[in-house]
Amino acid sequence: MTTASSTNQTALGDNPYLLLTPGPLSTSKTVKEAMLRDWCTWDKDYNELVQSIRSRLVELAGASTDEYTAVLMQGSGTFSVEAVISTVMPSEGKLLILTNGAYGNRIAEITRLYNIEATVLDFGEVVPVSSEAVDRILAEDKNITHVIFVHCETTTGMLNPIHEITSIAKRYGKTIMVDAMSSFGGIPLNIQELHIDYLISSANKCIQGVPGFGFILARTNSLQMCKGQARTVSLDLYSQWETMEKGGGKWRYTSPTHVVRAFDQALKELAEEGGVEARYARYKNNQQLLVSGMSRLGVEALLQPEVQSPFITAFQFPQSEHFSFEELYARIKQAGYVIYPGKISAADTFRIGNIGEVYPEDIENLLQVIADNRFW
Template sequence: MSNPYLLLTPGPLSTSDTVKQTMMRDWCTWDDDYNLGVVQPIRQQLVELAHCDASQYTSVLMQGSGSFAVESAIGTLMPKENGEQKAGKLLVLVNGAYGQRIAQIAQYMNIGTVTLHAAESEWVSTEALRQLLNEDAAISHVAMVHCETTSGILNPIEHYAPVVKDAGKTLIVDAMSSFGGIDIDVAGLNIDCIISSANKCIQGVPGMGFVIVRTSLLEQCEGNARSLSLDLYDQWKTMESGQGKWRFTSPTHVVRAFQQAMKELHEEGGVNSRAKRYADNHQTLVQGMKKLGFECVVEDEKQSPFITTFKYPQSDQFDFKTLYDRLKQAGFVIYPGKVTDTPCFRIGHIGEVYPQDMENLLRALEANLFWK
């Protein structure tokens, strides 16, 4: 299968031919071939990938984009006032658009929400987090984004998790752009819930997200959901009682492609091997971009291996759309910038891409330095 260009974005991303080929077959959502042969193994493998014990954690698959899965988790895990049960209050750590989206999701559902901000290329202060948790006893849950693809910054879960758990709060992590591409010891870090999507580092296709959550926490969430379609508790109960059955129409082709992508992750050598490839992609790209005169927005020690943001060249002749169009003609699609205060663009280095692809991109860039 030939593609007109390589997707150098944070997702959807370029997938293998074998992942695409699995979508050529149709599946019945009621049949055991699908539920027991595809859905249930995926759920088990996700728990294992997160370094979790199946007796303590479960995974739930959810139709839609990653934001659907985030909304299902926030809307279901946050308690509603009900008799003796108090309503929950959510603290969101924000240093980019996706932290802001979590806060917006909570506000749409009338969940009490407070935010703690940092600049888009900086980490939220752990001391400020500790202080706010001490000052506001009503906070029951803390949500954060692991990799903010706004800038490409990798937020240090290992710094925040002990502070959150020492304060006795529930920790929810949006690992949309990192899960499967960097090792995350969910149980070891005492994370209560982690959320990701099929079309990121596991290299599947868009249409499905998933939530890995502490079972004892999810068991307490009956009746919390603010949405019928995004009721994570009911989706879990149905998948448990129905041995992989979904409540509503399952995205069967997407799920089967995801199973193939999980197989290919294992064949590559697991998360650590994939993380090394992504890191090699990143290093090849950044070294070459610096030689061409580009400057990164995020400091090296805070940068993820998933997507890198570069400042616009200091030239009145530079035009991103022109560069985008020329690179697309050369076989590469890059991403516009999202950092509010800095004119920039982004290049992803995840998916079915390799260091040689980064070298080919750099050659195409060098040939199109029209502003020099």
């Protein structure tokens, strides 16, 4: 298992800086090394590796391969989100979009471009999705067939109440789609218990792989009903799944072979760390150390602890005319750390992620760097 000391050496030795972002993120040296071998997309060994990854993803979600399947999709996580929406939504369907940030708004944009009927329930940027509001709208609008929302909205670091939302949507018999891009693999989730029909995530998030493909965990009998519904060729989720099933791990079009191999290594390292529960504990500890340390430096978190995710935290600008995010960014980057600018309109913020190969000593070192370079 990778240790904190080896992580620091990798991040600040082989690489110019440690990424404190919500993904892409800093990966282990062994994940990087996994990409040094070339793979043929038609080779049996490679296709068997793909099949192994698919089954392990289903197991990671606490589901049975008898009921759920995994589909890998080339491109960024948004490609997989679009693949689900453009394939799963029938022409006569209506989608309820629950949003409180940029990534929920992106779902709404995709839906508009495909002329899919939808209702957008927008909770702003700093308020979690309200289960009571979801209950009300589903009771009022009988035409809604599908519900989609973002589990962890990295615009702010908001963690939406997934258990409450899915329970209500299930009670009304809706098909449930969850963008778990920044949460899957980093927080315990049981897709069967949550009644989720489609869960979407990406290789370069909490499983700690590198960018290049996303994946969809789908209820098999629901996906089988989507044949012929796709509105695109390359993002046809059903055809991608059918090809992988019939071809024993074959992708329809050229697959990101090196990225797949790195992801296999990342899955092994997740298991070696102790699984999702252990990784969640590390991330949570990182985040709590970060928030308490930043508070001592006069920088407060935007969100209340009860709705804050353990993956990324939005911080409010200090109340000082001397503060400049660009100056802070430049100073800590020079010391070997990269953070994120803010992404909300309601307040001046910046964000710091703590997922990837990031350990408590990395957070403590960052806080010392900020303290040493404090100019507000």
